[in-house]
Amino acid sequence: MNIKLQKSTLHKQSNIAITGSKSESNRLLLLQALYPNITIANISNSDDAVLMQKALKSSDTIKDIHHAGTAMRFLTAYYATQNRQEITLTGSARMQERPIKILVEALRQLGADIQYTNNEGYPPLQIKGQKLQGNKVTLDANISSQYISALLLIAPTLENGLTLSLNGKITSVPYINMTLSLLNDLGVKTHFEGNTITVQRFEATENVKAFTVESDWSSASYFYSLIALSEIGTTIELSSYKENSLQGDSCLAEIYKEFGVETVFAENTITLSKKWEATQEAIKLDLKNAPDIAQTIAVTAFGLKLSCNMIGLHTLKIKETDRLVALKTELEKLGASVDITDASLHLHEATQINENIIIETYKDHRMAMAFAPLALRVPLEIEKADVVSKSFPDFWKDLQNIGIKTV
Known part of the structure; x- marks a missing residue:
């Protein structure tokens, strides 16, 4: 099953309940x-x-x-x-x-x-x-x-x-x-x-x-990306989360400040808000403690036309696919320039984003979900989109509910 995503704009305010980690x-x-x-x-x-x-x-x-x-x-x-x-x-x-x-x-x-x-x-x-x-x-x-x-x-x-x-x-x-x-x-x-x-x-x-079980922070990463690529003032409330999380990917709250996203913790929820435009400086991150969010971050940076250097990614080669090679291949189809080693990725500042590209998912749920937020910039197609069921079966339905349009 492929999904075609139209160029879209998020609703100004949305609420999503995400399943447990x-x-x-x-x-x-x-x-x-x-x-x-x-x-x-x-x-x-x-x-x-x-x-x-x-x-x-x-x-x-x-x-x-x-x-x-x-x-x-x-x-x-x-x-x-x-x-x-x-x-x-x-x-x-x-x-x-x-x-x-x-x-x-x-x-x-x-x-x-x-x-x-x-x-x-x-x-x-x-x-x-x-x-x-x-x-x-x-x-x-x-x-x-x-x-x-x-x-x-x-x-x-x-x-x-x-x-x-x-x-x-x-x-x-x-x-x-x-x-x-x-x-x-x-x-x-x-x-x-x-x-x-x-x-x-x-x-x-x-x-x-x-x-x-606390809700899954890896799944929250795609909504951080969506907010980062949205207009200032856009918000999404996610449940159920806590400030002192056991999950390593909760570092998203700090990382995405560099992309203009503020995280506000309340009882059992977090609210993500686009508060400012992202810094124009290169994003530099060591993700050895949270490698599963590397794909999301790389796509966010590309969508914002920022350069991004990530290290600590050596475990990505033995995931559902070799995620470093897959990221390089798919980002370059979109117009990016990417250098990788066995443990790092360097994304150069983009000058354009190609439209109507078909993103191959390599039987990897995170490839499908990481690239979806680019629908806020260009129309694109996600190949074998049902692969998201591995970690987030309601992903496409939730995206439609917050404003992402499909063909």
Whole structure:
């Protein structure tokens, strides 16, 4: 399904309710599987969260999580701990190209029985669950935080807890802190100092522990972009958000000041307002703690004809697609000049934006959503637009409700 977006203007005032954070939902779903006394409200309606729930509830011995990367990492760790349960964990063709060796080797350090059924280092995985006796793991610190979080989530069930040592500079610290915070809320004792994380064993009580998932900040990024590209005075209210968020992408509130967007926090909501024109200076950002918003920021800067330098993007190469290459390709179709390395992107100041370009999405939800705000500048077409269901199924409907016109 392709969507053609007309050149549009946002309504002056809008309200949008965004579903729960995918990252937070999947962490809590795994904890709920380990500790059934947990209840969860405002679970994400994203494909990733739906697939996670389906896999956990299913009695099938083959668990197909399609394109859900978080589910692949978290469930690998989970099923490794499930004594006398043997399953095969697989996914889409792209998922079978995404490396998982680092996590598998770490789990093997703890005593896990995991075998590759096809290519070494990649799904599908054959997992024979058992009680893991190990309690120490050493990893490089610059790996995906999902590997680290997968280990931390199962750590309270291990006989002697877990000591995790990280070598080098740690990537995506906010996502690690999110995991630790949820564990702490459950009652698990943790300690994170320097490059060492310790998690103590935890036995659940019979008391029900209720969690409410905060709405997804990554999803909010597209509305920040829309406001940045709008006229001064345009506002959107988003719910449900909190000022002291566990999510790393909440740095949007600070970053988008450079694009003229003010964020006002109220009880359970944020209001985004276009208050001033963006600075004409080059935008310089280190996104090692929030790489998922890089696509949105690059498109915003391009739409405002600003130059933008972003570093800390090394994890983008192993996402749904190689996001750095995809960004360069699609932005240049629109008239941009872009330089990339394995970990950075430099967008040069644009002189024009080409109209009626078809944006390829590469089976990547964030490619579709990041480019959509350019409809405030030019008409364009988003190829295979239904890919947004991975994280934000209501995205196109919400855009139409705030003034984006489709053909």
